[in-house]
Amino acid sequence: MAKVLLEMKNITKTFPGVKALDNVNLKVEEGEIHALVGENGAGKSTLMNVLSGVYPFGTYEGDIIYDGEVCQFQTIKDSEKKGIVIIHQELALVPQMTIGENMFLGNERGKKNAINWNETYSEADKYLKMVGLSESSRVLIKDIGTGKQQLVEIAKALAKQAKLLILDEPTSSLNETDSKALLDLMLEFKKQGMTMIIITHKLNEVVYVADKITVVRDGSTIETMDKHTTEIDEARIIKGMVGREITDRFPKRHDVVIGDVNLEVKDWTVHHPLYTERKVVDNVSMNVKKGEVVGIYGLMGAGRTELSMSIFGRSYGSDITGTLTINGKQVDLKNPREAIDAKLAYVTEDRKGNGLVLSNSIKVNTSLANMSGVSSKSVIDVDKEYQVAVEYKDKLKTKTPTVEQNVGNLSGGNQQKVLLAKWMFTDPDVLILDEPTRGIDVGAKYEIYCIINDLVSAGKSVIMISSELPEVIGMSDRIYIMNEGKFVGEMKAEDATQENIMACILKSGRGE
Amino acid sequence: MSNKLNLAVVLKKYTMVIALVLVFFFFYMSTGGKILYAQNINNLISQNAYVFVLAAGMLLCILTGGNIDLACGSVVCFVGGIGAVMMDKNINEWVAVLVMLIGGALVGAWQGFWIAYIKVPPFIATLAGMYAFRGLSNVVLQGFTVGIRNTNFLNVFGGGADCYIPDFLGGGAINMTCLVAGIVIAIVFVLSVVRNRISAKNKGYEVGPLYADIIRMVIISAVVIWVFYKLANYKGIPTSLIWIAVVLLIYAYITTKTTMGRYLYAVGGNEKATKLSGIDPRKVYFFAYINMGLMSGLAGILTIARATQAQPTFGQSYEMDAIAACFIGGASAYGGEGGIFGVVIGAVLMGVINQGMSIMGMEANYQKVVKGIVLLVAIIFDVMSNKKKK
Numbered sequence: 001m002a003k004v005l006l007e008m009k010n011i012t013k014t015f016p017g018v019k020a021l022d023n024v025n026l027k028v029e030e031g032e033i034h035a036l037v038g039e040n041g042a043g044k045s046t047l048m049n050v051l052s053g054v055y056p057f058g059t060y061e062g063d064i065i066y067d068g069e070v071c072q073f074q075t076i077k078d079s080e081k082k083g084i085v086i087i088h089q090e091l092a093l094v095p096q097m098t099i100g101e102n103m104f105l106g107n108e109r110g111k112k113n114a115i116n117w118n119e120t121y122s123e124a125d126k127y128l129k130m131v132g133l134s135e136s137s138r139v140l141i142k143d144i145g146t147g148k149q150q151l152v153e154i155a156k157a158l159a160k161q162a163k164l165l166i167l168d169e170p171t172s173s174l175n176e177t178d179s180k181a182l183l184d185l186m187l188e189f190k191k192q193g194m195t196m197i198i199i200t201h202k203l204n205e206v207v208y209v210a211d212k213i214t215v216v217r218d219g220s221t222i223e224t225m226d227k228h229t230t231e232i233d234e235a236r237i238i239k240g241m242v243g244r245e246i247t248d249r250f251p252k253r254h255d256v257v258i259g260d261v262n263l264e265v266k267d268w269t270v271h272h273p274l275y276t277e278r279k280v281v282d283n284v285s286m287n288v289k290k291g292e293v294v295g296i297y298g299l300m301g302a303g304r305t306e307l308s309m310s311i312f313g314r315s316y317g318s319d320i321t322g323t324l325t326i327n328g329k330q331v332d333l334k335n336p337r338e339a340i341d342a343k344l345a346y347v348t349e350d351r352k353g354n355g356l357v358l359s360n361s362i363k364v365n366t367s368l369a370n371m372s373g374v375s376s377k378s379v380i381d382v383d384k385e386y387q388v389a390v391e392y393k394d395k396l397k398t399k400t401p402t403v404e405q406n407v408g409n410l411s412g413g414n415q416q417k418v419l420l421a422k423w424m425f426t427d428p429d430v431l432i433l434d435e436p437t438r439g440i441d442v443g444a445k446y447e448i449y450c451i452i453n454d455l456v457s458a459g460k461s462v463i464m465i466s467s468e469l470p471e472v473i474g475m476s477d478r479i480y481i482m483n484e485g486k487f488v489g490e491m492k493a494e495d496a497t498q499e500n501i502m503a504c505i506l507k508s509g510r511g512e
Numbered sequence: 513m514s515n516k517l518n519l520a521v522v523l524k525k526y527t528m529v530i531a532l533v534l535v536f537f538f539f540y541m542s543t544g545g546k547i548l549y550a551q552n553i554n555n556l557i558s559q560n561a562y563v564f565v566l567a568a569g570m571l572l573c574i575l576t577g578g579n580i581d582l583a584c585g586s587v588v589c590f591v592g593g594i595g596a597v598m599m600d601k602n603i604n605e606w607v608a609v610l611v612m613l614i615g616g617a618l619v620g621a622w623q624g625f626w627i628a629y630i631k632v633p634p635f636i637a638t639l640a641g642m643y644a645f646r647g648l649s650n651v652v653l654q655g656f657t658v659g660i661r662n663t664n665f666l667n668v669f670g671g672g673a674d675c676y677i678p679d680f681l682g683g684g685a686i687n688m689t690c691l692v693a694g695i696v697i698a699i700v701f702v703l704s705v706v707r708n709r710i711s712a713k714n715k716g717y718e719v720g721p722l723y724a725d726i727i728r729m730v731i732i733s734a735v736v737i738w739v740f741y742k743l744a745n746y747k748g749i750p751t752s753l754i755w756i757a758v759v760l761l762i763y764a765y766i767t768t769k770t771t772m773g774r775y776l777y778a779v780g781g782n783e784k785a786t787k788l789s790g791i792d793p794r795k796v797y798f799f800a801y802i803n804m805g806l807m808s809g810l811a812g813i814l815t816i817a818r819a820t821q822a823q824p825t826f827g828q829s830y831e832m833d834a835i836a837a838c839f840i841g842g843a844s845a846y847g848g849e850g851g852i853f854g855v856v857i858g859a860v861l862m863g864v865i866n867q868g869m870s871i872m873g874m875e876a877n878y879q880k881v882v883k884g885i886v887l888l889v890a891i892i893f894d895v896m897s898n899k900k901k902k
Contacts (some may be wrong), residue, residue, distance in 0.1 A: 212814055386717065
């Protein structure tokens with residue numbers, strides 16, 4: 001039995017109104033690779049933030065016992081001093097600085113007011129070699145690829161004398177070769193005695209590197225599996241991940257007739273706007289019929305948002321190829337305005353960033369995408385605008401005293417309704433709903449589902465993107481499964497189960 | 513309980529109005545009432561005409577995201593110089609006016625193009641313009657002062673000593689036209705409030721409490737009539753007041769009633785969301801800066817008319833006065849918030865402080881210190897109140 005390096009005991013963390021972690025227990029032994037798996041929002045990242053001191057001692061309940069002593073970290077610096085280093089999903093590197101400068105940022109070599117650059121670069125080179133990078137540490141970060149940037153992050157962690165390395169989705173932005181190299185590097189470190197925790201969605205990676213696997217679901221640890229004592233079964237991990245009960249959370253649709261194809265996409269390929277050689281969406285073909293809800297399931301980073309935004313007037317990506325047909329006519333939508341005129345609507349997943357003007361009222365937000373509907377000769381008909389806002393407020397049951405209320409003051413669910421109202425007012429034939437129920441409570445979710453049903457009853461088409469399996473299965477007529485930029489499966493809702501959808505993703509992840 | 517809350521909301525909404533009243537009161541006491549002399553009220557308006565006009569243009573730029581135009585002071589001088597030289601060569605005054613306005617708009621288009629389509633940061637693009645157009649002003653004027661003798665031009669745009677609307681009604685000691693105008697404006701205002709209230713009620717909209725409207729009507733009517741009474745006791749309505757009023761009314765309309773006005777707020781509030789709503793933010797930036805150029809042109813006309821000449825040093829730090837008026841008047845330094853009413857309050861507040869300190873005989877250097885502190889306090893207030901919201 002190896003020594004237990006880290007034990008997190010009965011950790012509970014509450015945010016206003018939400019219990020993010022509920023009595024979580026985690027035990028990590030020295031020299032092992034421990035995988036944390038679970039759906040988006042299950043609480044994995046919150047747990048790691050508690051461990052690394054992002055949420056200081058006192059804001060959570062429970063104990064962290066590390067290296068035999070109880071720790072009370074106030075800041076990230078405290079945990080780093082002990083050798084706990086976390087590498088976040090988004091790279092924290094300054095592109096305009098050299099590798100060496102980045103590696104010792106906030107941890108500079110030399111005296112306080114005199115950086116010793118020779119020492120900086122020679123030490124940086126040493127650590128780069130350890131992660132297998134042959135680049136000089138004087139190269140700028142922006143001149144190396146993402147795969148190498150990820151390795152620099154790891155070298156940076158090593159430079160902090162890490163004993164416990166936490167990697168949050170380290171391969172989410174890497175291609176297959178780079179991912180493999182990174183995982184092999186982890187195994188190499190393990191041989192040298194390093195302890196690591198890896199958070200990942202890719203179960204094939206879990207099976208490849210992990211000694212132990214802990215499943216987190218809805219803020220609780222469900223089970224921990226040991227590769228050396230039990231045969232780790234992917235299906236079993238999946239069951240642990242999604243194994244919640246499905247009750248009647250989805251309203252039934254009655255008498256909806258599915259008609260002709262409304263929107264069709266063929267051989268759609270989109271490249272990353274900055275790294276133009278990277279394909280974000282790879283040769284995707286799909287269609288949606290009148291009166292149909294089509295679900296697109298995929299994990300974060302699968303390319304779902306990128307796909308829909310590129311369809312919506314090329315709002316994302318570069319070098320977009322493929323054909324788009326709406327209502328039997330092939331169209332070329334160059335900007336959002338043309339997309340709106342073609343009766344397309346894209347309801348973003350990022351309400352606050354891409355969707356709403358928080359400092360403006362419900363009324364203003366409702367009319368923003370269709371100003372010509374409430375104005376003539378660019379003069380706003382104030383009465384009409386008010387009536388429209390009230391009409392949608394009543395129709396969608398938005399809870400607010402008045403439509404003059406600023407959207408920033410509303411709850412997430414009500415904000416989502418305002419966003420839906422805005423796009424319904426553009427009178428679209430096809431609505432792309434990107435994570436329409438993210439971050440809103442169960443009651444509001446049900447109301448959003450009812451709105452979706454009303455839309456398809458009126459003969460509209462809905463494309464619903466979601467990373468919640470039960471929601472996709474419960475609401476869709478047909479489901480596309482997306483992974484790493486490609487569509488890897490299509491199934492009818494009645495054939496879909498959580499297990500066979502996850503299996504689709506797994507198979508594609510292994511490159512079969 | 514609810515009354516108390518309402519009071520807090522009212523206080524927050526009208527902070528700057530209250531500050532203005534307090535500042536007035538302070539100077540009333542410390543100047544022995546001189547600040548309220550008819551002549552001083554008159555000067556407050558005509559000396560600050562350029563601030564109102566430039567600040568109206570500046571507001572649109574600031575709404576799009578806290579963007580400012582540092583060049584407008586130089587553009588005022590440049591455009592004014594062109595006009596003065598043209599009139600000096602006996603070119604028709606209306607041709608000169610048209611050239612000045614179009615010239616201003618073209619300068620705005622030049623800057624707007626770089627800002628909107630090439631994504632040059634507004635600070636840099638207009639800093640470049642600030643240098644360039646100051647230099648060009650000198651070139652146009654060849655370094656000299658050019659006088660303006662065109663009486664038509666001076667009469668229309670409030671030039672020299674004779675810059676008042678003539679008294680048609682012949683009231684003798686008191687300018688009757690002015691007094692009547694004040695009363696008519698107050699009546700029109702009251703009628704429009706009443707009409708709005710009735711039509712809103714008829715359509716079933718929610719209306720605010722009646723007493724609030726009444727208080728508002730009484731205060732604003734009283735202020736308007738009082739100001740015009742004061743002006744009537746001096747020489748009547750300064751011509752520049754007409755121009756200020758026209759500009760402010762047009763901009764109040766643009767910002768509240770037109771789609772372009774709406775887009776200005778939306779781009780400043782959330783550019784990405786606006787873009788995804790099918791609105792091209794580049795056109796919005798471009799519009800804001802063309803418009804700023806046009807207002808610089810008008811301010812140039814008013815400036816040379818008032819001075820009856822153009823000098824290469826005119827318009828210096830005008831841009832700062834306009835920016836300060838907007839921010840003091842509650843425009844958000846992050847964009848998306850602000851309005852013409854606030855700009856008026858901000859410009860008057862700056863003017864009162866200037867004038868009050870001058871009457872008190874305070875040294876010009878210290879006056880700048882005080883203005884700086886006022887601006888800082890106003891911005892701190894904006895930042896703090898935004899923080900609390902989060």
